[in-house]
Amino acid sequence: MKTYIGKIHVKWCNNCNIPLLGRICEVCGSEAKEVKLTPPGDPRLGFQYDIDFINKVIEEEFGAKNVLNGKIILLNKLPGNEEAYEVIVDGEVKYILYFDENKEKWKIKLKLSGARDLMEKGAYKKIVKIKNDIVDILKNRKGSILKPGIVEFTNDIEEKDDVIILDENNRVVGVGLSVVSSEKIKEMEKGKVVKVRFFIKSDNENENYKPKKIYNNLEEAFNIMVKANKGVIESYEKNAIGFIKNTYKKLKKPVMVAFSGGKDSLATLILTLKALGKNIDVVFIDTGLEFEETLKNVEDVEKYYNIKIIRLKGEDFWEKVREYGIPSRDNRWCSKICKLEPLKKFIEENYKDDVLAFVGIRKYESFSRAKKRMIYRNTYIKKQINALPIYHWSSLHVWIYLLKEKAPYNKLYEKGFDRIGCFICPAMEMGEMDKIKKEFPELWVKWENILKEFAKKNNLGEEWIKKGLWRWKYKMVN
Ligand SMILES: [Zn+2]
Structure with a gap:
């Protein structure tokens, strides 16, 4: 279907x-x-x-x-x-x-x-x-x-x-x-x-077979792509900035942008800065499983836009993994403990009333995201009202916009990664893990040691690690 x-x-x-x-x-x-x-x-x-x-x-x-x-x-x-x-x-x-x-x-x-x-x-x-x-x-x-x-x-x-x-x-x-x-x-x-x-x-x-135009290098091709889409991307930008301004005028709440180090949140940050200026809180949640490149990107973005990004940190993942066990698709305690909790705490402590958060969620990302409205109250953090300025953008819109803006995007994208976040995640697929193994062997070994320890203690065997069965809690034993 x-x-x-x-x-x-x-x-x-x-x-x-x-x-x-x-x-x-x-x-x-x-x-x-x-x-x-x-x-x-x-x-x-x-x-x-x-x-x-x-x-x-x-x-x-x-x-x-x-x-x-x-x-x-x-x-x-x-x-x-x-x-x-x-x-x-x-x-x-x-x-x-x-x-x-x-x-x-x-x-x-x-x-x-x-x-x-x-x-x-x-x-x-x-x-x-x-x-x-x-x-x-x-x-x-x-x-x-x-x-x-x-x-x-x-x-x-x-x-x-x-x-x-x-x-x-x-x-x-x-x-x-x-x-x-x-x-x-x-x-x-x-x-x-x-x-x-x-x-x-x-x-x-x-x-009828005819070879098509070849550029000297990719940079040259990207420049032409940005020029060829200039008017379209500027009208998307204008709409998004208008949405941010109107939402702010309507709700009159303090404004926050949750920056993840990914391309969508970077585009959202740029648009919010253009719409409302620098009098906003920019927040980055360090899960303890971040790539070096992402931490570096947070610094680059701070410098480039001359802003301060607030870094939040939850409980230590590497300690908690021994207590809660290996996170899996059907047991994602890590997302709650390492991501949502520190943000919730920050919001509780820093805003008397509601906070208006501009978030880089796009409907094309997934079927569940396609069901969201553009403004809604967060179910887990009640004081947080989410607004989604790039909800209707495709991934290509975001890239053309970032290239047009010469924005300092995360270098991980130039290493073949599309999803920026924790370097290991039960949502990952085998091919993605294979890439981590090859590109970041030291990070993979750190994770594999935890898996080995857990497998030994629970008699799970080699397949549980090799075939990636750890990603499902109930797929442990055959
Ligand atoms: Zn053309």
Whole structure:
């Protein structure tokens, strides 16, 4: 079932090869083209880290080098259990990047246009060449490729790999999923080798293939993207500032901004400063599980905007974890103890009456967030009235705004992290944890030691840690 939270905002200028929020490119005047995405569709902007990372995954699998260089990419997280992203490049989904939990690595699913790019960039791995008369049969109905239809194949194919399908003239005619490994194909005389994912419908599909504009570097592409969306983003800014001013006028309460070190709260902070000036309280809650980058960002933001950010700290997580046990999706004591409690205490002590908090919640973040109103009273902290100035913004609106403002955003975003918060959280997925393990090994070890201690005491075994079962309290024993 497809569920929509709201309109998907992402469009594309095929001429400048950049994403657009509005209907017209403000650089070249071209009409924006729709980008077909899987809903809810709140793709994030890829940074050079993401480009390098996906380039590496592609090169390892298919041998093609630097496929995404000089292009803006967007990553659209797919709903479901597996961690997977649609990779949008040249205005369309060309690849799906997913974390294979069995092989414990990131892999690629191909679309036809992605496969064409790979061949263009010298792909030489995971290729199956088929007879031209088989191409004609498969054109109008997808199906499977059987051993007798195969002319050649590379010797690096493993079971369940995505493969590029070529005809005898080396043209891309399809992409598919291997059913067996190269070793097996050699031994087979008949039977299924590849299950087709996508196949050409006509011969001119390959003739229509034209490579799109490539920039010298990502910074240059980002500059054009900001220019091409200037008017649209300024009208969003104007609306948000108007909302903040009106809400303040109506409620006449002291104002607070909860800054988390993330992009959404940074945009909210900038807008609130523009609307109301510096006579506001800016609060940061240090959970004790913050990345260095986030703590540094709090300092950077203070300096850049010449403001003071109040740091709140709750009880020590590392002490409490021994008392309450490992936090899990069904037992998130950490959020209450380390986050909500210190804020509640601060609000109780500092405001006689209510406080008006501008918060960077966006409806596209999740289905539960899509049900919120733009102004509402916090259920846990009764004195706190939340107001959401960027409620209708997509992730791309926020990024274009921050780039336009040259705002000091958290450097973690340039390391491939999209969710800024505690470095470890039961809400995390396996791929995210894999990233922590690789990028921040010392933080991972600190956490793993706690897990090991807990596992030993409760006889939980290695799988409980390795398979990430600790994220559910009741999934401990099999
Ligand atoms: Zn353009």
